Amino acid sequence: MRREQGKRAVFTRRILLVGAAKAAVMGALGARLYQLQVVEGERFRTLADENRISVRLIPPPRGRLLDRFGEPIAANRLNWRAMLVAERTDDVGATLATFSEIVPLTEADRARIERELRRRRRFVPVVVRDYLAWEEMARLEVNAPDLPGILTDVGQSRIYPGGEAFAHVIGYVAPPAEADLDGDPMLELPGIRVGRAGLERAHDRALRGRAGTVRLEVNAVGRVIRELAREEGTPGQDVTTSLDAGLQQFAAERIAEESAAAVVLDARNGEVMAMVSSPSFDPSLFDSGVSAAQWREWTTNRRAPLINKAIAGLYAPGSTFKMVVALAALEARVVSPGERIFCAGLTELGDAKFHCWRRGGHGWLDMREAIKQSCDCYFYEAAKRTGIDRIAAMSNRFGLGVEPAIELPGARPGLVPTRAWKRATQGVPWQQGETLVHGIGQGFIQTTPLQLAVMTARMVNGGRAIEPHLTRAIGGQLVRGARPEDWPMVGIPEAHLKLMRDAMGGVVNERGGTAWASRLPPEVGASMGGKTGTTQVRRITMAERERGLRRQQDLPYEWRHHALFVGFAPVENPVYACAVIIEHGGGGSAAAAPVARDIMAETLLRDPARRDSAPAPSLQVAAAERRER
Template sequence: MSRKQREQERVRGIFARRALLLGAGQMGLLGFLAWRLHRLQVEEGERYATLAEENRLSARLTAPPRGRVLDREGRVVAGNRLNWRALLVAEQTADVVATLDTLSRIVPLTETERARIEREVRRRRRFVPVIVREFLTWEEMAHIELNAPDLPGISVELGTTRLYPEGEHLAHVVGYVAPPSERDMDGDPLLELPGIRVGRAGIERHHDRILRGRAGAVQLEVNAVGRVIRELDRREGSQGDDVQISVDAELQKAIRGKIEEGTSVVLMDARNGEVLTLATRPSFDPNVFNSGVTAAQWRQWTANRATPLINKPTNGLYAPGSTFKMVMMLAALEARVTTPGERVFCPGHMDLGEARFHCWNRNGHGSVDMRQALKVSCDVYFYEMAKRIGIDRIAAMSRRLGLGVPLDIELPGARAGLVPDRAWRQAQGKPWALGDTVVHGIGQGFYQLTPLSLATMTARIATGRAVQPHLTRAIAGRPVRGSRPEDWPSLGIPEQHLRLVRESMWAVVNEEGGTARAHRLPAALGAQMAGKTGTTQVRRVTREQRERGFRVEQLPREWRPHALFVAYAPHDNPWLACAVVVEHGTSGSGAAAPLAKEVLVEAFQRLRPGNPTPRVAQVPRT
């Protein structure tokens, strides 16, 4: 074989080996592909089909309507209304700025709104809607729809927003809602939905979870980048449960129409603790929080010395003055430091060491027993009782009657107030003096009590039960526990002691010489009230002023005493308990007692005593 033939044979061998290797590689690759295809399509076909379907479908939550708040007669005091809002989809318009310019000629947009919209358009994907304006009026919505051809990318969407028909009249009770903040995020996916609101105050906050409802779901078909192609299925959410409260909206409005700035009125059903009225002035409009509180509005509220944002019946703190003297009577009887018939002489003052403690009546009341002392509000008598009882036993009876302790009211932030004792004073590093005890015997000193706690005290005295004030009558049509008198335990105070206090309070209003005799209920009403006046100093009266015979009317209004009055009615079958505080009203008999009379007359005319078990209102949802 020639050299040329050997070379050709060698080349053919190399080619054959390479062809064999290449063929083997191809067969191996084809085998791997076949195995992989079998695995994907046969062994794992079902799993990948499911993943593909999940990528094609997008399930999104939808916000449910919020539950309503109803008053005791079933009137809606917090409901929902339609909310038209304009949205912008950037990919549907060639020029976002031009579109916004056109829209501004229909619905004026501020520079701040324009900046926010343009910022959100830059931050989001172009197919994601951006809210341009919420709370459109019907006219604004109609103009946008009419000019739709000239507004590419602009659409109008219908949602709901919170509505408070009674406005400022029930603002402190019902509260308001606002968008959730980061601290509200508790894992509930509902809070991440656009347009969702959470309770920020009052009943709205206390029953927020009940009122929220359950989210609905919509199933959408989307493409690879998440753009919505079409809606495949929709499941509506469940509206939040309705909450019925004990306050009567019409009575609340009527009473607020009678009071002035700085006045608080609490009216309760003494039998079961239901709060019928919780009124104060000034207040605020909770509807403002839906559209956002402006900086100017917030400055106006916070700069107002009358503090419209504070619910004074539950958060205002006052010394109780002579309305505290019923506590002193019960404490003295329980401690057995006196008897109802023992008489104490009042010359118009009491000396203790070098200090002199004055009675409100400079000429004194002469010799008085316990019943007379409350009727004429003799300070000297209760100075003497305070010395005998001691501050710790006074404090114990106070708390038993609901003073200075947390009350189970459904208003977040409600204050318990302060009833001092020796331990409290020692915690401040100061000793408790006998003079302190004497002053506290007439409800002055360190006491800080709310009008709600004074109404609770009055209800407990009237019924002998440890009723707790509450606002909730029913949830989702089911009465709540605590709506019946028998739900509340006895105070454990002897009935004869309570009877003496009630008779003394009746004398205050209905007997000649009583401090509130001029303000007894009209005979035509067929009921009598029992009550007690109170006047608390906000500025100490000096000895020089007393010697000059000054009158409190000469003081600037902000230095005048607060006026208080507590009462229950009818005397023979109590079912209403009331507390009135008039800031700087000068005297309880002159300012608070006549107002309490008007409040009780209004309540008798509007409310039915009936059975204290709540009648649950059945109001159809719309």
């Protein structure tokens, strides 16, 4: 009995101990709970909110690019899309089968949809088809009850109403590459596009705008439960360019058959009114990704469709360079305007012979006649007297050998050689014969069509050192450079400039001028001045000279000369300057001058200040034609 009592006493003691221990343990748990919930509550509350609140960016619409009259040349198109949410349908296959009866799906579409469905969570929408036509959208809406899981929405994609004509200037947009990531979180968004070339790239920041944000409540797998708050972003700004869309279209069509480039400037302030390069490409292809085959075609094409030849094509200026030589000679006072120099068709220097393009020679010529007839011997002599370094200095003042300030990425500075340059790069001294060759714009010298247009503009606008530019306004804010007074003077006496204008007028408008055949038709109501140029791609051999120079048309394409023309109009009161190059076109007067004539005529006809009724509907017509196709 006592034993039993002892056992029970021990039991009771120990059970009370267990109870006390349990109470202590619960107390400890309660204290820990108090610590977590009450003491540290605020911190965990924040963490819980970080869990559930997801901040997402809403991309704003990209700004448009407009021509000088406000016509859009890069705009956004609504992209109607049909999406499939797998979890909202019992049978994905059946829904897609019904869908394809309404809007056809290709095998590739189906494969892509299946791939995405496998990869994504079941509540994430997968694009079934995009760029749906309006009627297709309507049919989908009508049949919505038979299409469980299908929903439609609208995104934006870039369109270029001018198509290929504007490709090199506007550039294009494409998904951002690693190098494009500049810290803007918007670039991480799927489907976002950034400017990758041309103005789209140059003004990308302004065009892009600032993303808005939306605060969403999401669950652990990322499904959106509801929207908590929304902050609208800033839409991208419209950029007004100086381009005339109709003129651009005209110029592009005029040179479409050739490997060529043309630039039209407002000579007074440097605004680029048209800049075309041929052949071109379809800029909208970059939006969705260029196929490997297409890319190979573009990059192996010897006519280089992706290169903007107007700013990146390098050519010897040929005879279009003669005005610079003349101005350098006048400034150095080694030739006077009235001095006559004899051309026998050949200039000898030591053992070397330098030919004039006219085999029989021009006889006695003053400066105006030498430019008008493009005599080579005159400029051999003028260059010899002036020296290469003074010619180079004059070239630089007219923008040659200097990188132009244009907004477009990829503009090249070209090359204007000096004695120092040759010593430094080739290690041999300058030869006098090389000075002679540069007198007619051949040799080491390399220029771009844009530089030649700038050179011409500075020569005819009263000597203002305008820089070429394409931007008139960003988001309605005017950009500096629209007024002639914005630009400094080149520093050439007006008498010299007047002589150049006069001589260039003679080139086109006088019998015996090299571009007489390309004078403007009378209905334009103004005349054009200019200068032809023809540059050799390949040296003419003595043997060929003996046999008699063969006609350019008989040579293989790659051996034919480049044809150049620089021009301005009207002669009396210059407003526009242009430069045209036709690769392997044969001769400047035969191939380039007629193109320049047509472009200048169109430019003058379209000038609002010169015509009574407003619209010249070239762009609309062209656009309509494209739609027909």
